[in-house]
Amino acid sequence: MLTGKTFLITGVLMESSIAFHVAKLAQEQGAKVILTSFGRTMKITRTIAKRLPQEAPVIELDVTSEEDLAALSDRIGEHAERLDGVLHSIGFAPEGAFNFLEAKWEDVATAVHVSAYSLKALGVAALPRMSEGGSIVGLTFDASYAWPVYDWMGVAKAAFESTNRYLARDLGPKGVRCNLVAAGPIRTTAAKSIPGFEQFEESWDTRSPIGWDVNDPVPTAKACTMLLSDWFPATTGEILHVDGGVHAMGI
Numbered sequence: 146m147l148t149g150k151t152f153l154i155t156g157v158l159m160e161s162s163i164a165f166h167v168a169k170l171a172q173e174q175g176a177k178v179i180l181t182s183f184g185r186t187m188k189i190t191r192t193i194a195k196r197l198p199q200e201a202p203v204i205e206l207d208v209t210s211e212e213d214l215a216a217l218s219d220r221i222g223e224h225a226e227r228l229d230g231v232l233h234s235i236g237f238a239p240e241g242a243f244n245f246l247e248a249k250w251e252d253v254a255t256a257v258h259v260s261a262y263s264l265k266a267l268g269v270a271a272l273p274r275m276s277e278g279g280s281i282v283g284l285t286f287d288a289s290y291a292w293p294v295y296d297w298m299g300v301a302k303a304a305f306e307s308t309n310r311y312l313a314r315d316l317g318p319k320g321v322r323c324n325l326v327a328a329g330p331i332r333t334t335a336a337k338s339i340p341g342f343e344q345f346e347e348s349w350d351t352r353s354p355i356g357w358d359v360n361d362p363v364p365t366a367k368a369c370t371m372l373l374s375d376w377f378p379a380t381t382g383e384i385l386h387v388d389g390g391v392h393a394m395g396i
Contacts, residue, residue, distance in 0.1 A: 146374055148175030151225040153271060155181045155206065156234025156284075157190050161333050163284060164234035165193060166366035167373075172198045174370065179224050181206035183213065208235055208263035214270040221274050228274040230373040233267055233283035236260040242297035253297045261304035268312050268323065277320035282372045283309060284365070285384065287327045287392055293344050306384060313382035322381040324372050328365040329357050329388035353389030 152171050156164035157180050168178045178201045182190035187203065194201045204220040207213045221228060238256035242248050268281050286295070288303035295302075306325060313323040330345040346359045368387045371377065386392045 146174040146376070147171055147229075147370075150175070150229040150374075151177040151179065151227065152230045152232065152373060153179050153181065153221065153228055154201075154232045154234070155208075155267070156232070157182070157193055158186060159189075159333070160193060160196060161331075161362065162193075162234070163328065163331060163333065163362045163365050163369070164232060165197075166362045167232050167234075167369045168201060169197055170363075170366055170370045171373065172201075174374075176229075177225060179204060179221060183207040183210075208266055209258055214266055217270040218273045221271070225274070227276045228271055228279060229276050230280040230282065231267060231271050231275075232369060232373065233264050233281065235263055235267075236284075236298070236301075238298040238301065242301075243294060245296040248297050253300070256297050256301040257304055260298065260301040261308050264305060264308045265312055268316060268321075272316070272319065272321070275319075275321050278375065278378065279321045280373045280377075281312065281316070281321060281323045282369050283323075283325045284369070285309075285325045285327050286330075287384075287386065287388070289392075294342065309384070310382045317381055322372075322377070324377070324380060324382070325384045326365060326368045326372065327384050327386045327388060327392065329353070329391060330359050331362045331365060332359045333362070349389065349391060352391045352394055354394065355389050357389035357391070 154168045180201050180203045183205050191203050202224045237259040239252040241252035242256045285302050288306050309325050350357045365387045
């Protein structure tokens, strides 16, 4: 399905990462994959990259660094002439952002910068390498609701979802689609860093009409891989729910 395509995959930190499974599925479907990491996590990502079906190169990218963003096209060029898609699997909020009423602006600003603005920043930085018909896919946690414990990260995700729509508007004429996958709770490294996230894990399966396995990132990864492919050529600005149907259920 993806033979001859090249994708830039962010967010590969552990084998449990959704991004790792997107990279794995993409390779299994014939794609070339380039991973990103930065700082102390570079060594970890390079180790995990060896566990893919084919070891993938890892280039440095901190989405809050103007220097890294400016250099991204050249760094990609060391491994591929063009990109057919980008997976945005990036999110972070300081601990203080998980207390809605007491959070300081500095913590909120960090959450919005890393978790929302970075979608635009990454899309623009990758654009010089993007081919006609390319696809940007991001991961969100449905921001239609005020969730327990999620607090300012939920606000950042709402901004992220809005950013996707505007990015779809502005990159569409350039031949690039932009979509999000709203996943149910997956037991990843990022999820474990959210205080009280186990509240979602404990209730999601009972609310889902088809059940939900918090230890299985593959359904979400499959959706991301499909959106990166050519099988959704007329879909952009969309949010695809892969949450066991919880978003469609009442109490």
